Amino acid sequence: MSKLRARGYQGTVITASAGNHGLGVAAASLELGMPAAIYVPAGADSAKLAAIRATGPTAELRPVDGSYDDTERAAREASAGGSGGHFLSSYNDASVVAGQGTIALELLDQWPEVEAVVAPVGGGGLISGLGVALGALAPQVKLFGVEPEASPAMSRSLAAGRITPIADGSTSIAEGLVGNLDSDAITFELARRYVSEIVLVSESEIADAVAAVYLTAGLVVEPSAAAAVAAVPKIVSAHGPRRVACVLTGRNISGSAHRELVNRSLVKPSGYDPAPASVGAGPTSTQQ
Numbered sequence: 001m002s003k004l005r006a007r008g009y010q011g012t013v014i015t016a017s018a019g020n021h022g023l024g025v026a027a028a029s030l031e032l033g034m035p036a037a038i039y040v041p042a043g044a045d046s047a048k049l050a051a052i053r054a055t056g057p058t059a060e061l062r063p064v065d066g067s068y069d070d071t072e073r074a075a076r077e078a079s080a081g082g083s084g085g086h087f088l089s090s091y092n093d094a095s096v097v098a099g100q101g102t103i104a105l106e107l108l109d110q111w112p113e114v115e116a117v118v119a120p121v122g123g124g125g126l127i128s129g130l131g132v133a134l135g136a137l138a139p140q141v142k143l144f145g146v147e148p149e150a151s152p153a154m155s156r157s158l159a160a161g162r163i164t165p166i167a168d169g170s171t172s173i174a175e176g177l178v179g180n181l182d183s184d185a186i187t188f189e190l191a192r193r194y195v196s197e198i199v200l201v202s203e204s205e206i207a208d209a210v211a212a213v214y215l216t217a218g219l220v221v222e223p224s225a226a227a228a229v230a231a232v233p234k235i236v237s238a239h240g241p242r243r244v245a246c247v248l249t250g251r252n253i254s255g256s257a258h259r260e261l262v263n264r265s266l267v268k269p270s271g272y273d274p275a276p277a278s279v280g281a282g283p284t285s286t287q288q
């Protein structure tokens with residue numbers, strides 16, 4: 001948004017988000033004094049909606065009944081019609097991807113010995129930024145993406161060799177990772193180039209990982225972040241890296257939803273089971 005401002009843009013920034021990107025846009029809108037309209041699915045986590053609302057008067061929250069894909073359609077229509085506004089994609093934007101890449105710079109600075117990086121994948125902006133930065137600075141580091149089985153948009157596209165839609169309206173507790181890729185998503189080619197493999201994780205693996213991160217590290221993370229942790233046993237089992245960094249991308253989850261996931265994991269007979277499931281070779285080997 002500061003780049004838009006530097007180019008002289010004076011209008012509204014319009015975005016669609018499952019919550020976290022919207023929160024970032026709201027914060028930038030306040031800091032830069034740029035008006036923003038943030039479209040989110042009405043069923044988004046209440047903590048995310050409350051945080052966006054609390055950010056301040058420059059950002060207007062516009063909840064949309066329906067899926068993430070419905071939400072993005074509504075935002076794009078608003079951007080194209082009426083008083084218009086610049087549509088800022090949460091992933092299909094070179095500046096957003098570059099911003100995400102700075103995470104890899106911090107990581108390499110803090111842990112130069114890292115052997116593998118694992119990150120959740122929604123539209124692929126994060127994994128693309130990590131890939132570009134690691135590819136330039138530490139190409140020996142393997143990069144793994146993680147998607148919910150319920151929404152494998154990137155892995156299915158990589159398997160097909162072109163951007164391939166998945167069923168509209170799929171749902172996952174990792175709601176930040178749900179949705180289709182734009183037909184011109186820049187993240188597809190970047191993921192193809194830089195990502196070793198996309199691992200798929202089930203809903204119960206994601207839920208158990210939320211609990212495991214809390215019970216072992218004392219950290220509250222939301223399911224979209226915990227998905228990366230859920231994939232680690234599979235990655236270690238299949239590829240054997242010893243020094244693995246997981247990008248814990250968010251902690252925006254209501255207390256009640258987090259408590260429920262932790263309690264559910266505690267009362268399950270098996271508890272959290274980090275035993276590796278099967279992973280084969282290639283970008284889509286875990287797809288089911």
Ligand SMILES: Cc1ncc(COP(=O)(O)O)c(C=O)c1O
Nearest residue numbers: 122123124125126176224249250
């Ligand atoms: C918590 C969290 N992690 C990861 C992602 C994935 O980011 P990307 O869409 O850039 O792949 C998102 C996207 O909204 C998210 O909310």
